[in-house]
Amino acid sequence: MTTGDERAVRPGGVTSNPYPLGLRLHGRRVVVVGGGAVATRRVPALLDAGADVLLVAPELTPALQARADAGRLHWVPRRFQPEDLDGAWLVQVAIDDPMAAASVSAVAAERRIFCVRADDRTAATAWTPAVTRHGPVTVAVLGGGDPRRAMTVRDAVRDLLAVRLAPDGIAVAPSRPDAATGATGGRQTGRVALVGAGPGDPELITVKGWRLLTEADVVVADRLVPGLLLDELRPDVELVDASKIPYGPSRAQEEINQILVDRALAGASVVRLKGGDPYVFGRGGEELLACASAGVPVTVVPGVTSSIAAPAAAGIPVTHRGVAHEFTVVSGHLAPDSPASLVRWDALAGLHGTLVILMGLKNLAAITATLIAHGRSPQTPAAVVQEATTGTQRVLRSTLDAVAADALTADLRPPAVVVVGDVVNALDG
Numbered sequence: 001m002t003t004g005d006e007r008a009v010r011p012g013g014v015t016s017n018p019y020p021l022g023l024r025l026h027g028r029r030v031v032v033v034g035g036g037a038v039a040t041r042r043v044p045a046l047l048d049a050g051a052d053v054l055l056v057a058p059e060l061t062p063a064l065q066a067r068a069d070a071g072r073l074h075w076v077p078r079r080f081q082p083e084d085l086d087g088a089w090l091v092q093v094a095i096d097d098p099m100a101a102a103s104v105s106a107v108a109a110e111r112r113i114f115c116v117r118a119d120d121r122t123a124a125t126a127w128t129p130a131v132t133r134h135g136p137v138t139v140a141v142l143g144g145g146d147p148r149r150a151m152t153v154r155d156a157v158r159d160l161l162a163v164r165l166a167p168d169g170i171a172v173a174p175s176r177p178d179a180a181t182g183a184t185g186g187r188q189t190g191r192v193a194l195v196g197a198g199p200g201d202p203e204l205i206t207v208k209g210w211r212l213l214t215e216a217d218v219v220v221a222d223r224l225v226p227g228l229l230l231d232e233l234r235p236d237v238e239l240v241d242a243s244k245i246p247y248g249p250s251r252a253q254e255e256i257n258q259i260l261v262d263r264a265l266a267g268a269s270v271v272r273l274k275g276g277d278p279y280v281f282g283r284g285g286e287e288l289l290a291c292a293s294a295g296v297p298v299t300v301v302p303g304v305t306s307s308i309a310a311p312a313a314a315g316i317p318v319t320h321r322g323v324a325h326e327f328t329v330v331s332g333h334l335a336p337d338s339p340a341s342l343v344r345w346d347a348l349a350g351l352h353g354t355l356v357i358l359m360g361l362k363n364l365a366a367i368t369a370t371l372i373a374h375g376r377s378p379q380t381p382a383a384v385v386q387e388a389t390t391g392t393q394r395v396l397r398s399t400l401d402a403v404a405a406d407a408l409t410a411d412l413r414p415p416a417v418v419v420v421g422d423v424v425n426a427l428d429g
Contacts, residue, residue, distance in 0.1 A: 018127060018142055026050030029087045033080045033104050034094030035060035037239045038118045042092055042128065044227025047072055048391070054088070056080050057095075062243035063223050070413060072392070082107045090126070092116040130154035131232060133202070134161040147235045154232075155214055190217070190264040192291050194284045196277040196303015199310055200415075201389035202226035209301045217268040220259055222282075224275030224415055226390075238263075253283060257290035264296040275415070277303040281331050281358055305329075307356045310388035310417035314395040318354045318419075320426040326353030332360020332418070336370040349374035354421035361416045365404035371420070376400060381424035386416040397424060 030046050032039050035057030043064060046053050053073040060068065060075065068075040076084065080100070085091060091108050093101045093115060101119045108115035109125065117124035129140035130150035139157050143150030193212045198204035205213075205226070213219065213229065216237060221230060223243040230239065242256050256272075263270045278284030278300060291298045307329040311318050318327040328348060334341040348355055349371045360367055361384070372378050378401035386394040398406040400420060407416075 017144075020140070020142065022138075022140075023049070023090065025089065027052055028089045029054060031056065031084055031088045031091040032094055033057065033084075033091065033101075034118075035064055035075075036094065036096075037061065037241065038094035038096075039092075040064055040227070040241065041230045041233065041239065042094055042118075043067065043073065045131070045231045046092075048228060051090075054084065056084050061241045063221075063227070063241060066223055070392075080104050085111055085113055088113050090114050090116070092118070092128075094118045132158040132161070133228070134158070137161065151234050188267060189296060190266065190268040190270060191297045191299065192260050192264050192270045192272060192287075193299040193301060194272045194278040194287060195274065195301040196282075196305070197225040197229060197273050197275055198304040199276060199306040199313070199389045200224075200226055200387060200393075202228040204304045204309070204389060205229060206301060206303065209303065212269075212299070212301065213271055213273065215269055216271040218263045218270045219273055220256060220270065221273045222275050225273045229273070238268075253286060257287055260287060260291055261294040261296055264291065265294065274303065275306070277305040280305045280307060280329070306388055306415070306417050307358055310385040311354075311356065311383070311419045311423070313388045313393060314383060314385045314419075315427050316383060316385075316419055316424055317426060318356060318423060320423050323426045324353045324421055324423050326351065327356060327421075328353065329356045329358065330360075332357040332363050332367055335363045335366045337366070345370045346374040349376040354419065354423050357418040357420070359414070360418050361407065361412065361414050364407060364418060367418075368400050368404050372400060376420075380420055381422055383419045383424045384412055384416050385419070386412050386414075388415075388417060 025046065026049065028051060030051040031054045032043060033056050035055060039055065040061045040063050043053060054076065055064065055068065055073050056076045058077060058079060067073050085107055091104065091113055093104045095101055096119055098119055101117055102123065105115040105117055105123060114126040115124055116126050116128055121127060127142055129142045130147065132139050132154050139154065141150045141154045141157065143153065195209040195212055197209065218238045218240065219233060220240040220242050233239065240259055260270055260272060272287060274282045274284065276282065284300065288298050288300065308318055319325060328351060330343050330348065336345045357367065378399065380400040382398050382400045382403040384396045384403060384407050394412065396406055396410050396412060
């Protein structure tokens with residue numbers, strides 16, 4: 001026995017069109033249940049909206065752990081309990097256990113809290129749309145329950161907003177080819193793209209990098225890639241959190257190489273998404289060699305490197321007429337006295353140009369002391385730029401002899417870029 005107008009019933013049990021609405025979540029509690037790949041993709045957009053995010057999960061991916069450690073969200077390390085929804089305006093269920101997800105949405109329904117279900121759209125009271133952002137404009141597309149349709153329309157809208165025309169005046173639209181097939185229908189080798197995602201702002205990825213990301217079947221992402229880029233991936237994309245791979249750095253890199261090769265040999269279009277540029281302390285060369293030795297074609301897409309972008313975002317040019325005619329970029333992840341360090345800190349101390357130090361916050365005290373010991377003036381201007389180009393960017397200006405202590409007092413945390421040189425104050429006044 002049924003009631004109501006059966007002609008209005010859509011596939012999946014949805015009886016009417018959804019009502020589109022833009023939620024203003026700034027300062028409002030949003031509960032996310034689950035700490036895996038789905039939550040990794042969904043949380044950045046909530047944080048970008050200013051939501052007060054409560055994450056409930058026994059374990060987190062490294063990307064989510066980093067946000068929790070930085071105080072961007074609140075993490076409760078256990079399974080969901082009904083009181084977790086106290087004061088919530090919205091709940092997102094990002095787990096693949098149907099029974100557990102149903103219990104969360106049942107509590108949400110009792111409290112009249114809208115609930116997004118990653119495991120079952122038909123059981124949800126709210127859907128997450130396919131989203132594209134263009135400056136202050138946000139476009140959200142709902143495809144009647146079909147994520148592929150929504151993302152196809154979303155991508156077309158994004159192309160129109162970009163207003164990028166080919167030489168013949170015809171708008172260029174990204175294609176999403178199906179998995180590569182041979183003339184006889186057999187599966188061919190896929191491809192790998194090493195894509196630089198830029199310093200933090202998702203709009204700073206290159207057009208080519210974004211296009212390859214929309215075409216990807218598999219995305220192997222570093223912890224520092226802009227989270228909003230992951231939010232725009234198709235639902236069926238396999239997201240591999242590279243920072244979650246176990247073992248030490250060398251073994252982890254071998255495992256990443258193998259993932260790239262294996263997925264590509266299976267016919268997938270793979271994007272290795274890296275913060276900044278793939279070849280600036282990103283081990284992109286090692287990944288290219290691994291793919292090349294396995295016969296996998298590789299495309300390298302340069303990214304906006306934080307070594308230039310972070311100072312620029314803080315109002316610091318790495319070169320400036322009459323101030324600095326050179327700049328040097330070095331890694332500070334090893335202390336100056338480490339036998340494994342390849343950096344000639346004594347030689348760098350004698351340069352007159354700009355010194356940009358990546359991954360050097362932990363060893364900053366030792367680095368600055370070494371530079372001063374080899375002749376760099378203690379009063380040389382210095383700056384630290386944390387989370388450059390993002391909404392949580394912080395800038396500290398100091399001098400070479402005091403910057404390490406000042407950064408510690410200010411509780412600055414990675415990712416951060418250190419700039420040493422007169423350019424730090426070049427644009428003042």
